[in-house]
Amino acid sequence: MTGAFKVLVDDDRTQLEAFIEDYRIAIEATLDGLNEEQARERLVPSATTLLGLLKHVTWMQRVWFEECVGGGSRVALGLVRSPEESFVVDDGDTIAGVIAAHRQACATARAVVADVPLDAVVTGHRSGPRTVHWVYLQVLRELAHHCGHADILREQILSS
Numbered sequence: 001m002t003g004a005f006k007v008l009v010d011d012d013r014t015q016l017e018a019f020i021e022d023y024r025i026a027i028e029a030t031l032d033g034l035n036e037e038q039a040r041e042r043l044v045p046s047a048t049t050l051l052g053l054l055k056h057v058t059w060m061q062r063v064w065f066e067e068c069v070g071g072g073s074r075v076a077l078g079l080v081r082s083p084e085e086s087f088v089v090d091d092g093d094t095i096a097g098v099i100a101a102h103r104q105a106c107a108t109a110r111a112v113v114a115d116v117p118l119d120a121v122v123t124g125h126r127s128g129p130r131t132v133h134w135v136y137l138q139v140l141r142e143l144a145h146h147c148g149h150a151d152i153l154r155e156q157i158l159s160s
Contacts, residue, residue, distance in 0.1 A: 012118060012133070013118055013136075016118075016133075016136040016137070016140060017136075019140055020136065020139055020140050020143060023140065023143035023144055023147050024057075024102070024106055024143065026147050026150075027053065027054060027057055027102075027143065027146060027147050027150055028054065028099055028102060030050055030053075030054075030147075030150040030151065030153070030154045031050055031051070031054065031095050031099065034050065034095070034154075034157065036094060036095060038050070038157050039051040039095050040052075040089055041153075041157055043153055043156050043157070044153075046087075047084075047087050047088065047089075048087060048149065048153070049087075049089060049153070050150055050153050050154060050157070051089050051093060051095065051098055052087040052088065052089050053087070053146050053149060053150050053153070054098050054099065054102055054150075055086060055087060055088070055089065055093070055098055055101075056083065056086040056087045056146065057102070057142065057143060057146050058086075058098070058101050058102040058105045059079060059080065059083075059086035060083070060086070060139070060142050061105050061106065061109050061139055062077060062079055062105050062108070062109075063079065063125070064109075064125070064135050064138060064139050065105075065108065065109035065112045065113060065135070065139070066105075066108060066109070066112060067079070067124050067125060068122050068124045068125035068130060068135055069112050069113055069116060069122045069124060069132060069135060070112045070124060071122075071123075071124040072124070113132060113135075113136075116132050117132065118131065118132050118133040118136070119131055119132070119133060120132050122135065
């Protein structure tokens, strides 16, 4: 086919990375225009807050990219041990600080996987070997899941 039609063919990696980037931006955007109190507001029985969600997805990406793909241990990486702990918002946490940590984790994740093929098997996660493709899908799944939570929490905060 020639002429006015341009065929865009993205490979799997390009598509996965684009979707992950979209969700990274989306979850940060749920904090736009909110004050510190709103970002910490608990609207559900769990410890889930907008700021806590961003802390959790930061932790989650570090686990999958820095631990699983990069081979670092949670202790060496300074990561809490469990998903539940990753939601905890400390007194010193601020919107700006948590966003900065998220952006740093994203930059590190990009660097860690930059030269690793999707079919490479990585063994750094405690649950066993995974392909990098599987890691991308897992991160995408978790980001999409938590963006949905964040959208609902933001809607509740803005309507109250």
